[in-house]
Amino acid sequence: MPAPPSARKPTPPPRDAVDPIDPRFDWRKIAYHTLVSRAMDDAEEATNRNRTSVPKDHLVLYQFSARGHDMAQCVLASRLTHAHDAASAYYRSRPLLLSLGLTIEDGFASPLGRSGGFSDGRDIGVVCNFPCADGPIVMPMSGDVGSQFTPAAGWAQAITYYRDVLKDRSWRGAIAVVLGGEASIATNGFWSCLTMATTLKLPLLFYVEDNGLGISVRGGMQTPGGNIAANLASFGNLLIRDGDGTNPGQTAAFADEVVAHVRSGNGPALLRLTVPRLSSHSGPDNQKGYRSDAEIAQDWERDPVPKLKAYLVPAVLSESEWAALERQVERDVSFGLTAARARNAPDATGIRKHIYAESEDAERPAFGGMPASERKRLAGSTTSKESGEQLRFAEAVRRTLDQELTVNPRLVVFGEDVGVKGGVHLVTEGLQRKHGVARVFDTSLSEEGIIGRAVGMAIAGLVPVAEIQFRKYADPAAEQLNNCGTLRWRTANRFCAPIVVRMPGGFGKDVGDPWHSLSAEVQWAHAIGWQVAMPSNSADAVGLLRAAMRSPNPTIFFEHRSLLMTSDGSARYPGDDYVIPLGTARVMREGSDLTLVTWGAMVHRAVEAVASTGASVELIDLRTIAPWDKAAVLASVRKTGRCLIVHEDTMTAGFGAEIAAVLAREAFWELDAPVDRLCVEDVPMPYHPDLLATVLPSAESIATRIRHLLEA
Numbered sequence: 001m002p003a004p005p006s007a008r009k010p011t012p013p014p015r016d017a018v019d020p021i022d023p024r025f026d027w028r029k030i031a032y033h034t035l036v037s038r039a040m041d042d043a044e045e046a047t048n049r050n051r052t053s054v055p056k057d058h059l060v061l062y063q064f065s066a067r068g069h070d071m072a073q074c075v076l077a078s079r080l081t082h083a084h085d086a087a088s089a090y091y092r093s094r095p096l097l098l099s100l101g102l103t104i105e106d107g108f109a110s111p112l113g114r115s116g117g118f119s120d121g122r123d124i125g126v127v128c129n130f131p132c133a134d135g136p137i138v139m140p141m142s143g144d145v146g147s148q149f150t151p152a153a154g155w156a157q158a159i160t161y162y163r164d165v166l167k168d169r170s171w172r173g174a175i176a177v178v179l180g181g182e183a184s185i186a187t188n189g190f191w192s193c194l195t196m197a198t199t200l201k202l203p204l205l206f207y208v209e210d211n212g213l214g215i216s217v218r219g220g221m222q223t224p225g226g227n228i229a230a231n232l233a234s235f236g237n238l239l240i241r242d243g244d245g246t247n248p249g250q251t252a253a254f255a256d257e258v259v260a261h262v263r264s265g266n267g268p269a270l271l272r273l274t275v276p277r278l279s280s281h282s283g284p285d286n287q288k289g290y291r292s293d294a295e296i297a298q299d300w301e302r303d304p305v306p307k308l309k310a311y312l313v314p315a316v317l318s319e320s321e322w323a324a325l326e327r328q329v330e331r332d333v334s335f336g337l338t339a340a341r342a343r344n345a346p347d348a349t350g351i352r353k354h355i356y357a358e359s360e361d362a363e364r365p366a367f368g369g370m371p372a373s374e375r376k377r378l379a380g381s382t383t384s385k386e387s388g389e390q391l392r393f394a395e396a397v398r399r400t401l402d403q404e405l406t407v408n409p410r411l412v413v414f415g416e417d418v419g420v421k422g423g424v425h426l427v428t429e430g431l432q433r434k435h436g437v438a439r440v441f442d443t444s445l446s447e448e449g450i451i452g453r454a455v456g457m458a459i460a461g462l463v464p465v466a467e468i469q470f471r472k473y474a475d476p477a478a479e480q481l482n483n484c485g486t487l488r489w490r491t492a493n494r495f496c497a498p499i500v501v502r503m504p505g506g507f508g509k510d511v512g513d514p515w516h517s518l519s520a521e522v523q524w525a526h527a528i529g530w531q532v533a534m535p536s537n538s539a540d541a542v543g544l545l546r547a548a549m550r551s552p553n554p555t556i557f558f559e560h561r562s563l564l565m566t567s568d569g570s571a572r573y574p575g576d577d578y579v580i581p582l583g584t585a586r587v588m589r590e591g592s593d594l595t596l597v598t599w600g601a602m603v604h605r606a607v608e609a610v611a612s613t614g615a616s617v618e619l620i621d622l623r624t625i626a627p628w629d630k631a632a633v634l635a636s637v638r639k640t641g642r643c644l645i646v647h648e649d650t651m652t653a654g655f656g657a658e659i660a661a662v663l664a665r666e667a668f669w670e671l672d673a674p675v676d677r678l679c680v681e682d683v684p685m686p687y688h689p690d691l692l693a694t695v696l697p698s699a700e701s702i703a704t705r706i707r708h709l710l711e712a
């Protein structure tokens with residue numbers, strides 16, 4: 001087994017190999033934070049090494065070390081000086097966070113799972129974030145490698161928006177920096193972000209910490225030859241620097257150069273620094289089988305700490321000042337550890353809080369979204385204007401987007417083909433001409449990029465309304481969507497990202513297919529933290545979309561294709577200020593014998609079916625499935641004793657199953673018949689009209705099921 005870190009004695013570099021000091025850096029501060037990070041890793045790893053099976057005295061539940069990556073990160077952090085700079089970090093980024101203001105106590109409390117810290121014990125202690133009113137901030141990271149990239153592009157684009165559109169001078173010269181290991185550059189997120197940053201010339205720095213290993217996999221598996229800087233040499237609009245992250249002078253020179261380049265508005269840069277990974281990948285990994293002792297020993301020869309000492313002593317600090325610094329670090333770390341250990345365990349009674357914004361959040365607002373004062377100014381009205389003209393669904397959505405773009409300068413609308421063309425469904429037609437290319441714009445073809453960018457923009461305080469061209473094409477964005485939903489909860493309300501995602505789907509006018517006609521809304525009802533709106537008509541579309549755009553929570557807004565393609569959902573325009581609170585169903589018609597619950601385009605077939613039976617059916621258009629109006633459904637079923645749920649999503653584990661389960665539990669004694677569901681069977685949407693008609697509930701099949709249930 002390799003010797004423990006404390007027993008290792010790396011050879012200091014020869015004096016004449018040491019570079020001249022770069023006086024523009026606060027080297028004492030860099031040394032302090034490097035040593036603090038190292039001492040924290042020491043403290044955590046020492047306990048990990050003493051593990052037998054499940055240790056009683058474990059210091060952290062899940063340990064990740066930054067040992068070896070530390071010095072270079074502290075150098076980089078010293079260049080993040082602008083109030084609107086943001087870093088998008090990963091699990092080895094604690095040295096950067098410490099340099100930006102994370103206290104040692106909080107730094108320990110997070111992996112210890114104690115109260116406070118990054119997440120109040122909800123998330124792994126290295127899944128970091130750092131809100132700071134005066135900046136810079138560290139954006140909330142996620143556990144998925146690669147997911148840190150596209151939100152950073154969102155922040156970078158927000159910088160240009162504040163600077164150029166809102167003319168806010170305080171954003172001039174700000175940058176975003178995204179950190180990742182050399183394995184993370186193989187992810188979709190990296191490439192999506194690189195495309196956005198280089199095509200839009202965003203103020204974004206890619207900082208690649210290349211330790212040659214992605215857990216056990218060598219860098220040559222992530223990019224040919226193992227050097228992303230070399231492979232990207234001919235990429236357009238990208239300044240590239242490639243250096244040794246254990247060499248303080250070289251690291252400082254490169255960090256300074258790339259940050260200055262990005263700040264000056266010349267577009268993105270990529271800095272790749274080679275660093276040794278001086279620990280296992282994480283606490284549970286023992287490196288056995290994939291690393292030899294000789295290789296580990298060789299890495300220890302590259303330890304940046306002795307190199308930093310050789311660089312600074314005696315040019316900046318005397319030997320005794322360095323020793324004093326080490327003693328100070330020891331004291332501070334020991335004090336921080338004691339304080340963190342003395343903290344209480346997180347309060348389990350609060351575990352359900354912050355899935356959505358809570359009313360008391362207004363007193364301690366999360367970082368992200370519109371300021372509360374602006375949200376208040378845009379309060380809206382729940383009264384609809386009866387005199388409005390008759391509008392088709394697409395026109396209603398367009399008009400609502402137009403109106404919100406007019407009254408809310410923070411709002412931006414984007415997606416594939418959304419700009420010049422006005423969207424493949426023409427919903428955004430004319431909006432770019434009216435509001436400009438900075439506010440209504442086309443994106444690269446990357447759904448991960450569209451949603452990740454939206455998240456970054458929302459964290460920066462903008463109101464992004466993203467279009468996914470068809471429901472099925474949200475698949476590549478699933479990671480960003482899921483992470484966006486849980487973001488407020490994961491950070492214990494330190495951050496939020498209220499975005500709106502418009503998503504057309506469902507069957508079209510007589511057409512379908514597995515790609516353009518997917519409904520599958522239940523996925524978003526299951527994804528925690530999302531509001532899911534499924535309007536059936538123009539008036540509801542206006543009210544729900546406006547409510548979503550003014551909401552402190554993220555919302556999926558489903559635009560049904562058949563409603564976009566026909567006049568089925570036409571209704572009177574309810575007014576420029578009309579909002580429908582999410583989670584309120586509409587009782588479309590009262591009845592006493594059976595409750596029919598449905599949403600989206602099925603509402604129209606249900607209306608026809610009910611009329612044809614002549615039965616006394618209470619028809620409920622749910623309008624949103626997350627949150628869903630349980631109270632309205634329960635009240636109705638308690639009255640009628642019978643319930644039929646109709647939806648277009650497939651049967652097994654569709655949202656109807658959730659409603660049925662709630663009714664079985666909460667209205668069991670009031671039921672006169674089993675709760676029934678009529679849905680698309682468990683087959684993908686077919687193409688030929690005859691096949692489509694076979695699988696979709698029709699007015700006739702709904703009517704038959706109503707009759708059947710009434711006889712039960």
Ligand SMILES: Cc1ncc(C[n+]2csc(CCOP(=O)(O)OP(=O)(O)O)c2C)c(N)n1
Binds near residue numbers: 092143146209213281
């Ligand atoms: C999407 C995703 N896939 C796999 C993992 C598991 N995983 C965690 S870290 C890691 C290796 C990442 O290596 P690299 O990006 O080089 O960073 P390093 O750990 O070397 O600093 C893997 C595969 C994950 N967290 N997320």
